[in-house]
Amino acid sequence: TQLLEQSPQFLSIQEGENLTVYCNSSSVFSSLQWYRQEPGEGPVLLVTVVTGGEVKKLKRLTFQFGDARKDSSLHITAAQPGDTGLYLCAGANAGNNRKLIWGLGTSLAVNP
Amino acid sequence: DAGITQSPRYKITETGRQVTLMCHQTWSHSYMFWYRQDLGHGLRLIYYSAAADITDKGEVPDGYVVSRSKTENFPLTLESATRSQTSVYFCASSDRGQGVNQPQHFGDGTRLSIL
Numbered sequence: 001t002q003l004l005e006q007s008p009q010f011l012s013i014q015e016g017e018n019l020t021v022y023c024n025s026s027s028v029f030s031s032l033q034w035y036r037q038e039p040g041e042g043p044v045l046l047v048t049v050v051t052g053g054e055v056k057k058l059k060r061l062t063f064q065f066g067d068a069r070k071d072s073s074l075h076i077t078a079a080q081p082g083d084t085g086l087y088l089c090a091g092a093n094a095g096n097n098r099k100l101i102w103g104l105g106t107s108l109a110v111n112p
Numbered sequence: 113d114a115g116i117t118q119s120p121r122y123k124i125t126e127t128g129r130q131v132t133l134m135c136h137q138t139w140s141h142s143y144m145f146w147y148r149q150d151l152g153h154g155l156r157l158i159y160y161s162a163a164a165d166i167t168d169k170g171e172v173p174d175g176y177v178v179s180r181s182k183t184e185n186f187p188l189t190l191e192s193a194t195r196s197q198t199s200v201y202f203c204a205s206s207d208r209g210q211g212v213n214q215p216q217h218f219g220d221g222t223r224l225s226i227l
Contacts, residue, residue, distance in 0.1 A: 031213045042202050042218025043155075050213060088155070092213065098143050098162075098206060099170065100216065104154040 002027040004091055006103035013079055014111050021074045021106045023089035029101070030094045032072045034063055037086040037105070079110045115139075118203050118219035126227050131190045133222045135203030142208040144186040145216060146170075146178065148199040155202070161186055193226045200224070 007022045023032065031050045035043035047056050049065035049072060056063045060083075062075040076083055086107050090100040116137040125131050135144065146158040147170075157170030159178040167178050175197060177189045186205075190197055200223050204216040 033213075033215060041220050042204070043216075044218070045215035048213050048215065098145075098214070098216075099157060099160065102155045104152070 002091065002093075002101045004089055004101050004103035006087075006089060006106050008106060009104065010107050010109075012109040012111065015080055016078050017110075019076050019079060019108070021076075021087055021108070022071070023073070023103050024071045025091060025101075026070065027091070027101075028069050029091035030069070031092045032065055032069075033090045033092065033100070034072070034074055035088040035090065037088060038084075043086075043088055076108075079108075081110045081112050084108055084110050116203060116205055116217055116219045118201075118222050120222060121220065122223050124225045124227065125193055127193055127195060129193050131193050131224065131226075133188045133190075133201055133203075133224070135186045135188070135219060137184055137186075137203075137205045137217075139205060139207070139217070140183055141205035141217070142183070143206045143214075143216075144180065145204040145206075146176070146186070146188045147202045147204065148172065148197075149202060149221075150199050158188065158201075190224075195226050198224060198226045 005024050033048045034046045037043040047063045052067045052069045054065045060077045086105045088105045089103045119134045145160040147155045161167045161180045164183050200221045202221045204218045206214040206216045
């Protein structure tokens, strides 16, 4: 059974701090997606990483896919209260009919 | 407006009753999914559909029934609700193109409480 472990599970920081969230597995994925979910809403895609070693930036958010395509990280620079939410990673495998393997998420609170 | 909508947003019912959660998308996406989200378990796939009249079980299908007679609709039915089915239910859709890298687009969820 493929699993995605996210750490930390909870994170509470002050505005302006930097943070990194990790998504790890013992399995190889063809791609990995990061989503953010706000209270009362469904998850929304932030980015998809496909190539081992790939780095993608979305404003203050930097996403990296591990060289072996087993892990990924999300780094937020100078966090803002608007970054508060649940961050979910989801791995995909070719030929699995679009079924994603989901991590349990990292709940981030950025305090003003 | 284009998008994916779920109804109702909130539902309270009693054990043993039948409940149907509705999901409608306007993008003509091929794939549709039903998840439940619970503390400590994250998102778990209940059923998914690759096209109209094609459905398949996910991780936790027991106690649920789905149908997909039209591409845009994917209702989820709890035939005889149990308290363990109290959860937040999300419907999602994704396009066929670009293989497994297609994002899933989620509705805002239905919060279901079974007393």
